[in-house]
Amino acid sequence: xxxxxxxxxxxxxxxxxxxxxxxxxxxxxxxxxxxxxxxxxxxxxxxxxxxxxxxxxxxxxxxxxxxxxxxxxxxxxxxxxxxxxxxxxxxxxxxxxxxxxxxxxxxxxxxxxxxxxxxxxxxxxxxxxxxxxxxxxxxxxxxxxxxxxxxxxxxxxxxxxxxxxxxxxxxxxxxx
Amino acid sequence: xxxxxxxxxxxxxxxxxxxxxxxxxxxxxxxxxxxxxxxxxxxxxxxxxxxxxxxxxxxxxxxxxxxxxxxxxxxxxxxxxxxxxxxxxxxxxxxxxxxxxxxxxxxxxxxxxxxxxxxxxxxxxxxxxxxxxxxxxxxxxxxxxxxxxxxxxxxxxxxxxxxxxxxxxxxxxxxxxxxxxxxxxxxxxxxxxxxxxxxxxxxxxxxxxxxxxxxxxxxxxxxxxxxxxxxxxxxxxxxxxxxxxxxxxxxxxxxxxxxxxxxxxxxxxxxxxxxxx
Numbered sequence: 014x015x016x017x018x019x020x021x022x023x024x025x026x027x028x029x030x031x032x033x034x035x036x037x038x039x040x041x042x043x044x045x046x047x048x049x050x051x052x053x054x055x056x057x058x059x060x061x062x063x064x065x066x067x068x069x070x071x072x073x074x075x076x077x078x079x080x081x082x083x084x085x086x087x088x089x090x091x092x093x094x095x096x097x098x099x100x101x102x103x104x105x106x107x108x109x110x111x112x113x114x115x116x117x118x119x120x121x122x123x124x125x126x127x128x129x130x131x132x133x134x135x136x137x138x139x140x141x142x143x144x145x146x147x148x149x150x151x152x153x154x155x156x157x158x159x160x161x162x163x164x165x166x167x168x169x170x171x172x173x174x175x176x177x178x179x180x181x182x183x184x185x186x187x188x189x
Numbered sequence: 190x191x192x193x194x195x196x197x198x199x200x201x202x203x204x205x206x207x208x209x210x211x212x213x214x215x216x217x218x219x220x221x222x223x224x225x226x227x228x229x230x231x232x233x234x235x236x237x238x239x240x241x242x243x244x245x246x247x248x249x250x251x252x253x254x255x256x257x258x259x260x261x262x263x264x265x266x267x268x269x270x271x272x273x274x275x276x277x278x279x280x281x282x283x284x285x286x287x288x289x290x291x292x293x294x295x296x297x298x299x300x301x302x303x304x305x306x307x308x309x310x311x312x313x314x315x316x317x318x319x320x321x322x323x324x325x326x327x328x329x330x331x332x333x334x335x336x337x338x339x340x341x342x343x344x345x346x347x348x349x350x351x352x353x354x355x356x357x358x359x360x361x362x363x364x365x366x367x368x369x370x371x372x373x374x375x376x377x378x379x380x381x382x383x384x385x386x387x388x389x390x391x392x393x394x395x396x397x398x399x400x401x402x403x404x405x406x407x408x409x410x411x412x413x414x415x416x417x418x419x420x421x422x423x424x425x426x427x428x429x430x431x432x433x434x435x436x437x438x439x440x441x442x443x444x445x446x447x448x449x450x451x452x453x454x455x456x457x458x459x460x461x462x463x464x465x466x
Contacts, residue, residue: 014329014330014332014335015330015332015334015335015338017330018326018327018329018330018335018338018339019334019335019338021326022323022326022327022338022339022341022342025322025323025342026342026345026346026349029319029346029349030349033349033353033357047242047303047304048300048303048304048318049303049310049314049315049318050318050322052312052315052316052318052319052346052350053312053315054312054315054349054350054351054353054354054357055353055354055357056312056354056357057354057358057369057373058354058357058358058361058364059357059358059360059361059362059363059364060361060363061361061363061364061369061372061373062373062376062378062379063369063372063373063375063376064376065376065377065378066378086231089377090377090380090381090382090439092436094435094439094441095432095435095436095439095441095444096214096435096441097214097218097441098218098439098441099217099218099219099221099222100222101439101440101441102218102219102222102309102310102311103222103225103231103309104378105308105309105310105311105378106231106232106308106309108378109307109308109309110308113308133236133237133239133240133307134308136236136239137231137232137233137236137237140229140233140235140236141229141230141231141233143229144228144229144230145229162375163372163375163376163377163380163385164375164376164377164380164382164385164386165375165385165386165389
């Protein structure tokens with residue numbers, strides 16, 4: 014059994030080393046690695062995240078056509094955050110979602126771009142905002158993702174993604 | 190001193206104690222952020238579970254639907270918390286069965302978390318998976334050789350992480366252009382305004398921070414061959430590096446996940462390079 018364990022650990026380490034490359038067969042293995050056993054250690058490289066993403070939403074008809082609100086996914090950083098920082102994952106989730114949306118948008122031709130609405134990050138953002146901002150007067154919601162330079166900005170915020178307008182009215186209310 | 194650093198049980202105890210602090214904090218953070226796991230949350234199962242792996246009538250999909258919905262998953266998080274805390278106690282008491290069972294529970298719950306969380310996870314979660322996974326495998330045969338292999342695995346995995354991270358930055362045109370550390374610290378996501386303000390308009394300091402960061406990361410594998418006590422220079426750098434990342438970038442869990450590998454690195458350095466007692 015000791016030999017088997019040494020072999021398993023050796024193979025695992027070998028795959029971990031190979032996993033740092035972007036070869037097609039590595040990508041195929043990674044796509045099946047649902048348990049995240051193959052690590053990726055290229056932190057902040059080759060393209061580090063040097064911008065912030067902001068999730069904004071608009072309720073219709075209340076905010077139509079120019080009113081937008083920012084959805085704050087985490088509190089400002091504090092020294093205490095070095096010990097306890099539960100909301101960091103929400104910001105990371107938004108970054109991951111934006112990258113995923115961008116990647117999927119790039120892979121689709123313009124006529125198929127509507128398919129991005131069925132992607133997990135799109136649905137997650139829509140479901141999250143819809144559940145938090147239900148009101149009697151609002152019938153629709155849409156969201157956008159803005160990119161900015163951070164604390165000391167050198168350029169204006171940029172629009173990365175604008176969703177379609179989605180109904181907030183439950184089916185039973187429509188029926189009435 | 191050298192005897193202690195060559196004692197497998199003492200080294201494993203160091204690893205699981207440090208990793209345990211990180212995994213406890215991380216699990217409690219998930220539990221405190223549980224609102225986001227419920228319907229309408231960022232990680233609501235209705236949405237993150239709508240993947241080919243977890244939909245349909247196949248067995249794995251049905252198991253996933255049952256175990257990863259909010260109520261069951263919260264139970265899994267609490268189970269993980271208990272298991273993570275019990276591992277150092279089991280290692281301390283020297284109970285083989287208790288150690289293997291608690292490690293098994295930590296690994297299983299960690300893998301479940303990895304499946305459920307398709308976003309929001311980071312490098313500390315990956316390292317935690319590696320550390321607990323290797324220790325479980327190392328304990329299974331109940332031989333010193335297998336545990337030795339697990340400690341080597343953890344040390345080599347940590348060196349691979351630092352080396353890859355350093356080289357990936359060194360060959361990146363963005364990093365070589367300079368000022369990248371400042372631009373990262375200038376973001377609300379991974380930065381801290383007072384630090385960004387301090388670094389602004391200090392190009393030499395920025396260049397030093399850029400190059401020293403990925404320079405040391407790239408040579409980190411040398412820690413395994415320099416012997417004792419020279420290995421402590423690398424360990425001291427790592428602790429300072431991760432403490433700064435926790436403070437400035439809010440990457441608190443990285444500190445514990447990566448520092449947990451240091452006892453294994455010292456163990457290998459002592460085995461390979463020996464050292465003064």
